[in-house]
Amino acid sequence: YLASVNPGKNKLITEQILEASPLLESFGNAKTVRNDNSSRFGKYIEIYYSQKSIVGAKLSDFLLEKSRIVTHSIDERNYHVFYELLEGFDTEEKRKYGLTIPEKYFYLNQGASMAIASKSDAHDFQSLLTAMKILNFTKNEQETIFKILAAILHLGNIYFSRTVDDASHDLIQISSKTEIEWCSHLLGLNDQGLLQKLTHKVTEARDERLLSPFNLEQALDSRDAIAKALYSTLFSWLVARINQIVRVNNSVDNSIAILDIFGFENFSTNSFEQLCINYANEALQFHFNRHVFKLEQ
Incomplete structure (x- = not known):
């Protein structure tokens, strides 16, 4: 609405602010049991005005639901962008990133809900590409984003199995090194270095550097922690990149702030994470009740 009534001549900045929403929806929204397009992060946007016209904006994000990256309940999905990527890529692009269908990925198939009746993932992927183009994302930046997303999917398909050494100590081994190789290739890492991070803990004491093997649960936690760190860092980078594009380049008279x-x-x-989300929501509601209703009284 603010964009549609904006009297300014610079329509590009308002279009870029508008296109930031579908981009962040792809990366920050997901299907839950209650909502097919539920926002799984908080967003605070400030719209800046000069001489009654929109001249820029600033986005802040918080409370991204990181746990959804690695696990979700029945009838729910991971973040939209993963499914859009797999539906939007053609055969050659999938081959480039070593990808296939959503059902094949542990991080995507836990909810047994690959598609949404009210949503076309292939169409929304094209909308995502359009948003990136309008927001001046370079081809190299887009390719890096896709590499990180593909690497996360491969990471989730790394499976471990228990074994024992000669002293009857529990050890783990990677069931298949194919996913390790894909992750390393996409992220520009050394195969052995990634394998070590997934299976061993490093302890440094004085001049010594000791490697202690993980048990199965620790290895799975390590894998999931890397996936969550990759995605959350990518999401924060996207917000920072958008802010670079829609930032204010001249003086500001007024601003309107919107919290979602x-x-x-x-x-x-x-x-x-859900406890933190609910607590933040209750705290905001208390603040609203205390100040707005008290002022009305």
Whole structure:
């Protein structure tokens, strides 16, 4: 609405601000049991005005639901962008990143809900590419984004199995090194270096550097932690990149700030992240009630 009534002559900046929304929706929204397009992060956007015209904006993000990257409940999905990527890529592009169908990826198939009746992932992938073009993302930046997303999917398909050494100590081994090789290739890492990070803990004491093998649970936690770190860092970079494009380059007279945050939620399984989200929501509601209603009185 603010963009449609903007009287300014510079329509590009308003178009770029508008295109930031579908881009962040792809990376920050997901299907839940209650909502096919649920926002899984908080967003605070400031719209800046000069002489009654929009001249720029600034985005802030918070409380991205990191746990969804590696696990989700039945009838839910991971973030939209993964499914859009797999539906939007042609055969050659999938081959380039070593990708196939969503059902083949552990991070995507846990909810047994690959598609949404009200959403076309292939169409939305084209909208995502359009948004990136309008926001001046370079081809190299787009390719890097796709490499990170593909690497996360390959990372989730790294499986471990228990074994024992001669002293009857529990050890783990990688079931297949193919996914390790794909992850290393896409992220520009050394195969052995990534393998070591997934299977061993490094302890440094004085001049010594000791490697301690993980047990199965620790290895899975390590794998998931790397995936969450990759995605959350990518998401933060996207917000920073958008801010570079829509930043204010001249003086500002006024601004309007809009807060978009998910409401209180109670699922069958609630993580610590959900507690933080619910607490933030309740705190904001208390602030609103205390100040707005008191002022009305």
